[in-house]
Amino acid sequence: MKTPVLEALQRLKEENSVSFHMPGHKGKNTLISWGDYIPYIDTTEVTGMDNLLEPRGIIQESQENAAKVFGAKATYYGVNGSTGNNYIALATITKPGDKILVQRNCHKSIYNGMILNRLKPVYLFPEYNENYNMITGVYPEDIDRKLREEPDIKAVVLTYPNYYGVCSDIKAIADIVHKHNKVLMVDEAHGPHMTFSDEAPISALKAGADIVIHSTHKTLPSFTQTSLLHVGSDRIDLNKLRDRYQLFTTTSPSYLFTLSNEIAVAYMDSQEGREKLAWNIKKTKEVIQRLNTIDRVKVFTGDPTDKTIFSKDIGKILISIDGMKGSQIKKKLLSDYNIRLEMSDYYYALAYISPMNTEEDYDRLVAAIEDIAIKTPYEEINYLSIEMPEPKIKMSPAQAYYSHKMQVELKDAIGRVAAAPVIPYPPGVPLIHAGEEFTKEIYDYILLLMENDLEVVGLMGKEKDHIIVVE
Numbered sequence: 001m002k003t004p005v006l007e008a009l010q011r012l013k014e015e016n017s018v019s020f021h022m023p024g025h026k027g028k029n030t031l032i033s034w035g036d037y038i039p040y041i042d043t044t045e046v047t048g049m050d051n052l053l054e055p056r057g058i059i060q061e062s063q064e065n066a067a068k069v070f071g072a073k074a075t076y077y078g079v080n081g082s083t084g085n086n087y088i089a090l091a092t093i094t095k096p097g098d099k100i101l102v103q104r105n106c107h108k109s110i111y112n113g114m115i116l117n118r119l120k121p122v123y124l125f126p127e128y129n130e131n132y133n134m135i136t137g138v139y140p141e142d143i144d145r146k147l148r149e150e151p152d153i154k155a156v157v158l159t160y161p162n163y164y165g166v167c168s169d170i171k172a173i174a175d176i177v178h179k180h181n182k183v184l185m186v187d188e189a190h191g192p193h194m195t196f197s198d199e200a201p202i203s204a205l206k207a208g209a210d211i212v213i214h215s216t217h218k219t220l221p222s223f224t225q226t227s228l229l230h231v232g233s234d235r236i237d238l239n240k241l242r243d244r245y246q247l248f249t250t251t252s253p254s255y256l257f258t259l260s261n262e263i264a265v266a267y268m269d270s271q272e273g274r275e276k277l278a279w280n281i282k283k284t285k286e287v288i289q290r291l292n293t294i295d296r297v298k299v300f301t302g303d304p305t306d307k308t309i310f311s312k313d314i315g316k317i318l319i320s321i322d323g324m325k326g327s328q329i330k331k332k333l334l335s336d337y338n339i340r341l342e343m344s345d346y347y348y349a350l351a352y353i354s355p356m357n358t359e360e361d362y363d364r365l366v367a368a369i370e371d372i373a374i375k376t377p378y379e380e381i382n383y384l385s386i387e388m389p390e391p392k393i394k395m396s397p398a399q400a401y402y403s404h405k406m407q408v409e410l411k412d413a414i415g416r417v418a419a420a421p422v423i424p425y426p427p428g429v430p431l432i433h434a435g436e437e438f439t440k441e442i443y444d445y446i447l448l449l450m451e452n453d454l455e456v457v458g459l460m461g462k463e464k465d466h467i468i469v470v471e
């Protein structure tokens with residue numbers, strides 16, 4: 001048998017590119033040299049070890065240590081990313097049929113979690129900043145109003161920070177949610193590092209969130225799929241959580257991932273880890289300053305006039321070059337400079353930082369961006385609003401998802417109810433989800449995205465011109 005995966009990974013290794021993308025370990029070791037351990041750490045619940053599903057020994061101790069580091073009441077190691085943790089958390093704070101207030105630009109794992117848990121969403125729309133062409137955060141007052149209007153909402157589910165590092169006023173939000181006696185769940189997949197620096201935006205746990213999800217692999221030195229689920233308050237039923245944890249977790253949890261979670265947290269709690277993060281934050285500030293002095297180049301750091309950008313995590317460097325699309329910047333960085341970014345959209349190219357980035361990484365990034373800005377001819381960019389049309393909810397996501405479905409051409413879908421999401425990448429936010437009406441506005445929007453070469457996931461057929469609808 002041929003081994004195409006192995007061959008591709010070997011090519012990737014030889015390429016030795018600069019990593020401004022996940023995973024946060026950036027190919028480097030921290031407390032241990034993984035190569036020495038890998039053959040034998042892939043073990044299971046043999047005598048002397050512990051069981052992640054019902055920890056009573058070393059894993060329990062390790063999770064308790066991690067909880068102390070994060071200031072949580074309890075911490076659970078996840079082995080299926082924030083995706084799995086979002087399923088568990090949603091199932092813990094609700095029961096089937098419950099209504100939740102959820103940020104519309106949440107990750108698809110929250111949407112899938114709503115299907116799995118048969119939840120009814122009430123959407124909270126993030127603002128759109130026209131000056132910077134960016135989806136930002138939410139107003140605490142909007143949450144207050146929604147909770148007053150619909151007192152049967154059981155919980156509020158927010159994403160903080162978003163992919164771009166934009167943070168809403170989470171402390172004010174936590175106070176409002178608790179004033180209404182509701183539970184606040186925060187998908188902080190992109191923010192586990194924030195606990196370890198006073199210069200980063202406040203962590204959701206510190207702000208008072210009840211349940212918080214982290215992708216350890218995103219901004220900390222940890223393997224892909226590693227994640228943390230933290231409990232911040234007594235509003236969370238720990239027995240129910242443990243039960244739901246078992247529902248959504250493999251019965252053969254990986255010791256590789258379990259150890260990677262432990263090591264990442266221990267490293268970040270160590271002097272070296274904290275110093276590395278502090279150095280990277282300092283360096284990032286300097287890099288942003290340098291980039292901003294280059295003609296045509298701008299780095300987004302916030303907008304004081306926009307109250308939905310309460311703070312900005314600078315660990316996500318959002319670069320734009322006048323007269324170039326973000327996607328062109330990302331492509332050029334890879335093809336001509338061997339630098340890989342996390343993602344790009346129409347306007348921005350995103351360099352995703354972790355404590356493992358080095359001086360050389362940053363210097364190469366600045367030099368490459370300067371070179372690109374000098375050499376790439378200015379091209380008029382069609383400014384395209386990436387603000388999404390409002391959804392028209394016809395049934396719950398689960399009802400649509402589990403109904404009889406059919407595939408129809410986009411133009412024939414107008415007026416029908418979608419049975420699956422359509423998600424433009426970036427920003428990775430569903431444009432339409434199961435249970436919502438496919439309108440002419442959405443149809444036009446999809447055509448616009450395709451004309452501009454943006455990736456749209458959820459379109460079916462060879463020509464990518466079909467979607468799945470309720471029969």
Ligand SMILES: Cc1ncc(COP(=O)(O)O)c(C=O)c1O
Pocket residue numbers: 080081082083084106107109159163187189190215225226227
């Ligand atoms: C906001 C958010 N939440 C959750 C996830 C899922 O995280 P994971 O890849 O760890 O499953 C992502 C993935 O990118 C994300 O962006």
